[in-house]
Every structure is written in structure tokens, then in C-alpha cells.
Amino acid sequence: MSGRPTDLARYFLGWDRPALISAADHLISRAHRDGPLLDLSQYALILPGAQAGRRLRDLLVERAEAQEASLVPPMLCGVGQTPELLYEQKRPFASQLTQQLAWAETLRLFATQQLKHLIPFPPATDDLPQWREYGEIIRKTHRELASEKLDFAGVAERAKEIPGFAELERWRTLAQLQQDYLARLDRVGVWDKETARLFALQYDECRCDRKLVLIGAVDLNQTLRSMLDQAASHGAEISALIAAPEELADSFDAHGCLRSEAWSDRRAVVDPSRVYLVEGPADQSEQAVACLANFAGRYAPEEVMIGVPDEALVPELKQRLAAHQLDSRFGPGTAVVDALPCRLLRTFSDYLRRRSFATLAEALRHPDVWRLIEADRDPLETLDMFFGEHLRDALDATELEGETIADLMTQMDRIAMPLTQPICPLVDWRQPINELLQSIYGQRELTPGSDDYRSIYLPIEAIQNALATWEEIPDTLQPLLSASEAIDILLRLLRADLIPEEPRDGVIELLGWLELPLGDAPALILTSFNDGLTPSSANGDLFLPNSLRERLGIEDNSRRLARDAYAFELLMNSRRDLDVIVAKRTSAGDPLAPSRLLFGCDDTALPVAVERMFGAPEAIHNRAVEFQSGETELLGQAIGIPLPAPGPYPVDKITASDIRRYLYCPYRYYLEKILRLRSYSDSARELDAAQFGNLAHDSLEAFGRSELRNSVDEGAIREFLQQALSELVREKFGARVLPAVRIQVEQLRLRLQWFATTQARRAGEGWKIVRTETDNAQHEPLLIVDDVPVRLKGRIDRIDHHPDTNSWAVVDYKTSDTAKKPETDHHKGKFEEREWFNVQLPFYRMIARELGIGPHVEVGYFTLPAKREDVKYRAAGWEDADFDQAEEVIVDVVRKIRRGEFWPPADIRGQNDDYSRICQDGVLGRWSPPAELLAAAEEITR
Numbered sequence: 001m002s003g004r005p006t007d008l009a010r011y012f013l014g015w016d017r018p019a020l021i022s023a024a025d026h027l028i029s030r031a032h033r034d035g036p037l038l039d040l041s042q043y044a045l046i047l048p049g050a051q052a053g054r055r056l057r058d059l060l061v062e063r064a065e066a067q068e069a070s071l072v073p074p075m076l077c078g079v080g081q082t083p084e085l086l087y088e089q090k091r092p093f094a095s096q097l098t099q100q101l102a103w104a105e106t107l108r109l110f111a112t113q114q115l116k117h118l119i120p121f122p123p124a125t126d127d128l129p130q131w132r133e134y135g136e137i138i139r140k141t142h143r144e145l146a147s148e149k150l151d152f153a154g155v156a157e158r159a160k161e162i163p164g165f166a167e168l169e170r171w172r173t174l175a176q177l178q179q180d181y182l183a184r185l186d187r188v189g190v191w192d193k194e195t196a197r198l199f200a201l202q203y204d205e206c207r208c209d210r211k212l213v214l215i216g217a218v219d220l221n222q223t224l225r226s227m228l229d230q231a232a233s234h235g236a237e238i239s240a241l242i243a244a245p246e247e248l249a250d251s252f253d254a255h256g257c258l259r260s261e262a263w264s265d266r267r268a269v270v271d272p273s274r275v276y277l278v279e280g281p282a283d284q285s286e287q288a289v290a291c292l293a294n295f296a297g298r299y300a301p302e303e304v305m306i307g308v309p310d311e312a313l314v315p316e317l318k319q320r321l322a323a324h325q326l327d328s329r330f331g332p333g334t335a336v337v338d339a340l341p342c343r344l345l346r347t348f349s350d351y352l353r354r355r356s357f358a359t360l361a362e363a364l365r366h367p368d369v370w371r372l373i374e375a376d377r378d379p380l381e382t383l384d385m386f387f388g389e390h391l392r393d394a395l396d397a398t399e400l401e402g403e404t405i406a407d408l409m410t411q412m413d414r415i416a417m418p419l420t421q422p423i424c425p426l427v428d429w430r431q432p433i434n435e436l437l438q439s440i441y442g443q444r445e446l447t448p449g450s451d452d453y454r455s456i457y458l459p460i461e462a463i464q465n466a467l468a469t470w471e472e473i474p475d476t477l478q479p480l481l482s483a484s485e486a487i488d489i490l491l492r493l494l495r496a497d498l499i500p501e502e503p504r505d506g507v508i509e510l511l512g513w514l515e516l517p518l519g520d521a522p523a524l525i526l527t528s529f530n531d532g533l534t535p536s537s538a539n540g541d542l543f544l545p546n547s548l549r550e551r552l553g554i555e556d557n558s559r560r561l562a563r564d565a566y567a568f569e570l571l572m573n574s575r576r577d578l579d580v581i582v583a584k585r586t587s588a589g590d591p592l593a594p595s596r597l598l599f600g601c602d603d604t605a606l607p608v609a610v611e612r613m614f615g616a617p618e619a620i621h622n623r624a625v626e627f628q629s630g631e632t633e634l635l636g637q638a639i640g641i642p643l644p645a646p647g648p649y650p651v652d653k654i655t656a657s658d659i660r661r662y663l664y665c666p667y668r669y670y671l672e673k674i675l676r677l678r679s680y681s682d683s684a685r686e687l688d689a690a691q692f693g694n695l696a697h698d699s700l701e702a703f704g705r706s707e708l709r710n711s712v713d714e715g716a717i718r719e720f721l722q723q724a725l726s727e728l729v730r731e732k733f734g735a736r737v738l739p740a741v742r743i744q745v746e747q748l749r750l751r752l753q754w755f756a757t758t759q760a761r762r763a764g765e766g767w768k769i770v771r772t773e774t775d776n777a778q779h780e781p782l783l784i785v786d787d788v789p790v791r792l793k794g795r796i797d798r799i800d801h802h803p804d805t806n807s808w809a810v811v812d813y814k815t816s817d818t819a820k821k822p823e824t825d826h827h828k829g830k831f832e833e834r835e836w837f838n839v840q841l842p843f844y845r846m847i848a849r850e851l852g853i854g855p856h857v858e859v860g861y862f863t864l865p866a867k868r869e870d871v872k873y874r875a876a877g878w879e880d881a882d883f884d885q886a887e888e889v890i891v892d893v894v895r896k897i898r899r900g901e902f903w904p905p906a907d908i909r910g911q912n913d914d915y916s917r918i919c920q921d922g923v924l925g926r927w928s929p930p931a932e933l934l935a936a937a938e939e940i941t942r
Helices: 017-029 048-067 080-084 096-108 128-147 151-161 168-187 192-202 222-233 246-251 260-264 281-294 311-323 340-355 359-367 381-388 404-415 428-439 452-470 483-493 514-517 547-554 557-574 606-613 656-664 666-674 688-705 715-731 739-764 840-850 882-898 930-939
Strands: 009-013 033-036 038-041 043-047 071-074 074-080 211-215 238-242 276-280 303-306 329-330 508-511 523-526 577-583 654-655 768-776 781-783 790-791 797-801 807-812 855-864 872-875
Touching: 009 246, 009 514, 017 048, 017 238, 017 514, 043 048, 043 080, 048 071, 048 074, 048 080, 080 311, 096 128, 096 483, 128 168, 128 192, 128 222, 128 483, 151 168, 151 547, 168 855, 222 238, 260 557, 276 281, 276 606, 281 311, 281 547, 281 577, 281 606, 303 514, 303 547, 311 329, 311 508, 311 768, 329 577, 340 359, 340 381, 340 428, 340 452, 340 483, 340 768, 359 381, 359 404, 359 508, 381 404, 381 715, 428 452, 428 483, 452 483, 452 840, 514 557, 547 557, 547 840, 654 656, 654 882, 656 666, 656 840, 656 882, 688 715, 688 768, 688 797, 715 739, 739 872, 781 882, 790 840, 797 840, 807 840, 807 872, 840 855, 840 882
Parallel strands: 009 238, 038 071, 043 074, 043 211, 211 238, 276 577, 303 508, 303 523, 329 508, 523 577, 654 790, 807 855
Antiparallel strands: 033 038, 768 797, 781 790, 797 807, 855 872
């Protein structure tokens, strides 16, 4: 305990056990015993986080019950709320939103010439959202500086002493703005909270009747320190409980806070065998499970904590733990803005701002909207099919007449009706937003015991609380907004709000870095122990770079380093088991460096530690999966690939594309043609190869059916094709075409111009187009396979005839970027060892002969690739023996389909498609059926 009477009382709790346990014992020993009561009501306990406060309360209750007493609890208070315990509030405080709006209005009305020192290119006067953005940035800077007993004028004054400081005029401008801002709040009768604290200090108003106990609060700002000193000078009883041994007393100041210089260079030695170097997030989660397995059942789940300095790891970690039947809970909770009611408001905001396919689809994907939509077919299926065909983002009712999607828009508009009023003051949007929520959630049971309590009720309660603050905004600061803008402001207010997970026993607690020092679990697994996270740093502040922070004496990187170094050493000493996991990369693949706190070893061991931590990731030895049988262990897939049902399968008709699909992968043929599985998506933003080809084919079909089809006039052909393409694009994609699609259309337009040149030349050589997009429904050749006929069906792009030679040509258009000869697009290898993977042109030749077009028929491609010189007709050089060989392939495919030979999936070498997930392409340890099951299936197909 400090000896100076003006100092706070400092009590060193040691760090051989968790700090909260020692703190609970310390407080219980000082509680007033009044019969069956242990009374701590005269105390106010100040802690860095709410999680620690809740846990300390539980520990105090447990200790009171152990003494067969009932606890009269103390007040629990966060460090950030402590100043308001020390002075009397004389005016209402301006809410965070009121402050932001006041700053925005102050900036907007400030002299433009002077403002250019701060914002060189100010927004337009009526661009209120941008002014609010600037207002929020300056509000945060004002708040941080005020917490360190500084204002903008004070920074400007100190900046004069910094050689070569180039931002002096900026800070002088900020100082003038700050005075205008405070005057604006004063005129509407509210106080800026940070300034009110400084006012209380200035006028010696800080007092406290309770006994204040600071617990683990090792990094207090200057304003709070001064307020505590002033309260102590007026008789307040204040003490600090410090989680450290007393021999380190000189490493803490009179307030129990860290002396940065004492901790920045401390070397905490880590057991290298408990440090694990892995690649990325998935590996971190796997290593965490491995660490749990290494504990070998020595701890119950609630005796283990997992530290997550990078909270982005939490979903991956929870999923991996669940896969091993381990329940976990993220202590702080889930973000309110991610809950269904907030997501609902966001989708309506986006839809009203921009009535597009994307915003409509997003809204209809919300389960609470989808539930209200009346449709004969799943509305999401309708949307995906519509977008897949039209790639139309902008939705114009005049272009959608008769479309099912128009009815979906009408229903959405009806649900959104409360939000369709004109712009109005922000506070006037409170009722319409409530009406929308009531219309959707009003019939749901939202009692504390209901399933929807945490997912619906608590988020709506947070929304209501945020909406209530709009009533506090003075009329002169109420902005005029649309519904979308009002919702955007509401969701910004809720960004920091969290919904704690449901309390339950037997769970592993996940905690952020700042909460860990006051955790009390004996075992800790610390993930993401990387520089930038532990220790953290802030070098990109717009107004307060680290160099200026150092000169001003406010929180800087050295102070953060000291805080994190202390926290790490506390964790190492107070936990029975501590494992540290270091990642090499983020989920995005960006490289990460190990935390500098890992290099506290002596100089002789340092090179080995550095070489290891910057080396290759290490293998994960996970005992949790050793029970799995067989060779695959960790890599073996528990999810099987569905085996095809045993044959036989009837095949009475077949197409060239069916044959090609089977030759590519028999199992994919089974999924697509037998099971009829389809994939629909609205993620595309450009035409895929098939859609691009269809657009070209439709344009060329229009030409092939026109009176110009045999013209030798290149200009007339070109003009016709340009017009046909434009009409097709307008019909298919609407007036507002997606940017990438517009580029593709122009690329196709250029190819059609090149086609016009080649086509005119071919017509001049005597070739006539006699059939276009010929469907052979009335002339289907029969192929006899094992005494059972199969009909050949197809649609031939074009059939040409040369009257002078009585020659015929079956032509297929190809629009891939690179032109291919027919031979290379059909088979590989020499004749004797030839492998056919496509039989389209020989198949079409069989159909053409059934049409009675003559004995001399050649087949070929008319290619329209990306290079002009490759736009030409390419005849295949096959002879009768080649066509006979292709026919044998067709027969063989029909035979195999009938027998049900679809297994196994082909190895497609990274060419992922819609069926890759089912086929487990690229998955290590891809599932294989048990030998006996496969043998039985093969026996059936014989």
C-alpha cells in the first residue's frame, strides 16, 4: 500500500492466480457483517469491462453463500462511466447522435475559406450525409483529447513547440470549430459530456460518498485520474487492486496504472513447446481443438477460455468446436446490427433507395419478409431464374408487365408502405419504423422464455432505445431525411450494441484480448498472437498520428505495448495452462508477423526463436481425431457422395450434348440428366459463355431467316446484324444493361461485323443458307443399340448448299474467344488410340442425312472468336472411317447409360462447376464408397 496520504491506496494481489478470484477474496474480507448479511453496498467497484463485472458479482455471491450469508451487492461500474459518479450533472447530456449532428452543422455553416485548412474540398452544402461523416470523425477526436484534459486550442498551443509542425492552421481551425460547437450545444440547453467533466474539474466539483475500488484498471486517462485525485482530496476513499506481486510496485504509478517505460522493455519468457505456428484461420481453429485434447480431460469446459484478439476468428472457431461436440460462447455477445430485425431494416433501406434486382433479392431472402410473400412458386427460385435469364439489375415496372417478378415488387411495396412518406425530421421516422416492425413481428411470441427472445425481442428493444434518443435531439438540429437515411443513422447508432449469448453450463468461453486479464479460468488458449493485434498499434489516425500522440502525452503505441506486455505476463503467471497460437496469414491470405511479445528469451536463444516464428507453419497433431479408423484420419470425409441408383435406365432418345456431358463425367451426367439437378444464382454480373453464345446464335438465327441471308452485300448484312443484336439486348436485358454486359455486347457487335465480311465472301463463292436452327423433330434417325432403338435429337445451327457442285455443309457457330478446329474440339490422339470427348458434328451429320439433303455432306464450325482473322468457316477433314468411329462412341455411351455406369466422378483437374461440391472436387481425402458397397453396385450393372 502506498505510503503518501494523498495517494490512492494500492493493494497488490499477486498474480499466481486469476485476479478476480483474489479481488473477490479481498472485498469479502472487508464486507460489513450484519447478521445474515454481508454488506458491500457502500462500495463502487470500477472494472474495465462488463464481462469482468458480471463474473466478479458471481464470485462475491459464491463467497457469501460459503459463509452462509446473503450478499448486499456493491455498485458495479465500467471505467468509462466512472466520472459521472464524481460530480453532479447540471444539464442534460447531448447524446452521441446530437453531438455528431452539432459537429456536422458547425462544419457546414463554418466559413468556407477557413474550413479549407481542415477539409480542402468541402462537400456541397446540402450533402448532409457527408457532413455527418466529417462530424463523426471530429467528434471522436474531440472526445479522446478531452479524456486527456486537452482541447483543440491546447493542441495548437503545444504544436508551436514542435519543429517543422505543418498542421498548426488545421488545429487552429479545429479550435474555432470547437468553440462554435460548444456554443451551439449551449444554445439548445445540453452539455457535451467530455466538456462537462473538465468543467467539474475546473470548478472543484468532484466528490464521492461511496468507497471506490479500481480493479484491474491499469490504464486510466488523465481526466479520470485528476477527477479521482480531486475526489480523494475531499475525503473520498479510493483504492486500487493491482494484479501483480508487490515487488513490482515501482512499475505502477500512484493510481495503480502502468508506467510505460517499466513494461515496454520487460522480457516475459514463453515456453516454446506451448507456442504453435500455423497457417491461417482454419488451422488456428484446428490447433485450438488439438490444445484442448492435450489437456486430456483435466478441465471441465467452463474451466477453459479461448482468447480471440481477432474477433473475426470467432465463427470459424465456434464451428470447429461444435464439430467436436464442444459448446462455446463468445462472452461479449453478437452484434445487434447482425440480428434479424436490424437486417430487415437494412434491406428495406437499400430497396427504397435503389429499386433494383439486387436489393429486391436481398429483401426476399430475409426469412421474415419471405414468410409474408404470397406466390405459387418459391419467390427466390423465381428471382434466380429471372436474373439468370435476363441479368437485369434495374427494375422498371413498365418493362416487367406480366412478369411474376412485378407481383413480388408490388407485395414488397405494400410491406414497406409505412416508410414511403416524403422526407421529414429524423424524429418523425420513429413511428413509421415502429409500424414496420410491428407489422412483421407483432404476432410473434417475444417473452423471455420464447425461442425468439434473443434473436428478435432483444434487438427490437435495442432499436426502441436508440429511437428514443431521437426525441432528445433539439429541433434546430433535427435533419430532414428520407426513410433510407433515417434507417442508416439508426443502424450506425446500434453498431456497438451487443446481445449476450444465452447463459448455459458446460461451455468454453471465448473472450477478446482486453477481457482476458480479468478472466478466471485456469486454462487458456490464446489465438491470433500476432503483431498488430498483440500488441495493437494505431498509426493511421487522420488527426493524431503516433508521433503527435507522443508529444501530447496521450495514448500512443508505447503505451499500448506496455498494456499488452503486462496483460501477457499476467496471463502467463496466473494460468495453470497457457497455449499460444500464432498465425502466418489472415483469411484473405495477407501475411502476419508473430507478436514481438514472444521474443522475451535471452539473446542466445533469440535467433532460434526468430527463425522458428518466421519459418514454415508446423504440422498440427490433433489427438481429438485419432479415434477415427482407417488411413484417412483427419482428412477422411464423413459426408459421402451419393451413389447412383442401380440400372437399368431407359434411353429412347439422346442429344449430342448428352453424349458430350457423359464423356466429360458420367457422374455429372447422372446428376444433371437423370436427377435433373440445376443450379440457379443471382451472383453473375456478366454473361457466361453459354449466354454469350446464345445471344450470338439468336442474332445469327434472325439473319438466317431474313431475306438477306444469301446477300453478298457486306454493309447490308452488317447493318441487319447490328439492329438484330440491339433489339435482342433491349428485349432480354431492358433499357439499363449491367456495365460488364454492355462491354460484352459491344464485343459481340464487333464479331458480328467481322462475320458480315466473311459471310458476304462465302455467299459470293456460291454457298446458300437453306436451313437455320433446324429442329429434326419430324426427321429423327434411329440408332439401334443392342436391338433397342434410340432416337437422335438435335438442333442444327445452319445448313448450306452449293448448287453448282450439289455440295452440302452442316455448320455450327462457335463463339469461344479462341478458335478451334473441329478435330481438336472432338478428340485427341491418333486414329487407333483416339479418345473422343465430343461427337457433335458427326451426330449432326447423321441427322442431316435423315433430312435428305444429299450424299455429299461436310461438317464444320463457323468460328466467331476474339481475333478478326480467325472469323471463318472451318470444315472438318474427317473421312467415312472417322464418322464410323464416332458412331461407335455414341453407341457405347448409350449402352453404358442404359446399364447405369455413372461411377466414379471424373477428375476434372480444378475446373470447378455447379456439381463440384457434390463430387468433392479438390477435397483432401475425397470420400470413397466402402469396397463391399461398390462391389455390389458393380454386380448389379453387369
